[in-house]
Amino acid sequence: MQARMSWSAAPERGSTTMLRLMLWITSMLGWQAGHLLLYPITAYFLASSPRQRAAVRTYLDRALRQPARLRDIFRLYFAFASTILDRLWLVTGRTRDYRIEVHGLDALRANIAAGRGCLLFGAHLGSFEVLRAVADAGSPVALSVLMHEANAMRAKAFFDALGGTERAAAIIPLGRPDAMLRVRECLDRGELVGLLADRATRHDKLVHVPFLGAEAPMPAGPHLLAALLGAPVMLAFGVWRGPRHYEVRFEPFVEAPGQEGRAEREAATAASVARYAQRLEAMCRAYPYNWFNFYDFWATEQRP
Amino acid sequence: MASGHSTALPPQDALPLELDLARLIVSALSLEVEPASIAPEAPLFGEGLGLDSIDALELALAISKTFGVQLRSDDERNHQIFASLRSLAAHIEKHRTR
Numbered sequence: 107m108q109a110r111m112s113w114s115a116a117p118e119r120g121s122t123t124m125l126r127l128m129l130w131i132t133s134m135l136g137w138q139a140g141h142l143l144l145y146p147i148t149a150y151f152l153a154s155s156p157r158q159r160a161a162v163r164t165y166l167d168r169a170l171r172q173p174a175r176l177r178d179i180f181r182l183y184f185a186f187a188s189t190i191l192d193r194l195w196l197v198t199g200r201t202r203d204y205r206i207e208v209h210g211l212d213a214l215r216a217n218i219a220a221g222r223g224c225l226l227f228g229a230h231l232g233s234f235e236v237l238r239a240v241a242d243a244g245s246p247v248a249l250s251v252l253m254h255e256a257n258a259m260r261a262k263a264f265f266d267a268l269g270g271t272e273r274a275a276a277i278i279p280l281g282r283p284d285a286m287l288r289v290r291e292c293l294d295r296g297e298l299v300g301l302l303a304d305r306a307t308r309h310d311k312l313v314h315v316p317f318l319g320a321e322a323p324m325p326a327g328p329h330l331l332a333a334l335l336g337a338p339v340m341l342a343f344g345v346w347r348g349p350r351h352y353e354v355r356f357e358p359f360v361e362a363p364g365q366e367g368r369a370e371r372e373a374a375t376a377a378s379v380a381r382y383a384q385r386l387e388a389m390c391r392a393y394p395y396n397w398f399n400f401y402d403f404w405a406t407e408q409r410p
Numbered sequence: 411m412a413s414g415h416s417t418a419l420p421p422q423d424a425l426p427l428e429l430d431l432a433r434l435i436v437s438a439l440s441l442e443v444e445p446a447s448i449a450p451e452a453p454l455f456g457e458g459l460g461l462d463s464i465d466a467l468e469l470a471l472a473i474s475k476t477f478g479v480q481l482r483s484d485d486e487r488n489h490q491i492f493a494s495l496r497s498l499a500a501h502i503e504k505h506r507t508r
Binding site: 280281282283284285286287288289290291311327330331334335368 | 462470482
């Protein structure tokens with residue numbers, strides 16, 4: 107419980123305050139001013155969140171394979187703050203001044219063209235908003251996003267504030283019995299459904315898998331869902347490479363899983379989670395400062 | 411000492427369809443409980459039986475196969491329908507095609 111409080115207290119909730127502040131500043135002075143302000147803002151968040159900082163250090167020690175220095179931690183916080191600033195532009199489709207390199211869009215388009223609904227597994231890695239900007243621009247079908255209820259409320263408030271009512275409507279909040287029925291209906295219509303498949307909450311069924319050198323609990327739900335629905339899955343990452351520079355990757359993950367019996371499905375699910383963790387690990391090695399889970403990811407107790 | 415007070419029991423007795431549904435829930439979700447032990451009025455999700463939304467999906471697939479009833483997300487009464495074994499069975503009774 108304690109861990110849950112602290113976890114949601116800083117960057118996540120703080121980011122809402124930061125967002126409002128930046129929304130105001132950037133609307134007055136533009137992106138450049140917002141970008142410059144990221145330095146003091148990052149320093150402030152770095153100084154005021156010792157527990158999150160410790161968690162980030164634990165992660166970076168593993169991802170960098172050497173003890174993280176303060177500048178490494180700053181770099182990660184700065185990347186996080188940058189993606190939040192950019193959300194203000196990306197959510198309203200103002201991508202003109204951005205350099206966005208996209209890989210794997212053809213594979214995504216092939217799934218869409220085939221009329222097969224497709225699940226997109228993301229992670230708290232980089233920017234989900236840039237993914238959405240790309241997916242929306244290149245996609246004739248709707249993209250809905252599955253979210254935990256608290257985040258869903260925050261996101262909805264955010265989109266409402268920016269006038270993105272369509273985005274607000276495209277959020278499927280978890281925690282309701284019929285959430286997955288909605289996912290199925292979206293997929294049946296050939297649409298895309300995105301979700302973040304890395305973070306396990308206390309309510310999730312967990313699988314412990316090797317991740318950056320130690321066992322970490324990850325949620326089985328997304329993989330079970332894919333197996334149950336027989337839906338193809340693609341991984342989706344929106345990596346922050348630098349100021350207004352992103353790299354978006356869509357990667358085939360599961361073509362169309364068979365709907366095996368329950369026992370087989372559980373074994374297949376465990377294997378699928380392990381494969382996802384492997385892929386995520388490779389991304390963390392390649393882009394270590396894009397990891398935005400500000401709690402002890404490997405802790406088996408005290409889930410958010 | 412409370413054994414004589416069985417007058418409170420009848421409303422908790424499961425109807426035949428409720429028992430069928432309880433068996434379907436247990437088999438579809440591989441639960442380790444006796445179907446007859448699922449209290450008809452107890453919550454299925456969260457507390458109570460502790461099912462989650464993925465269980466709900468799995469259950470919806472099984473219900474559609476067994477009873478021909480399609481559960482959909484746009485039904486505003488879903489909270490009510492999914493509330494308990496009793497409410498779910500009542501919904502199935504009303505819409506079943508097989």
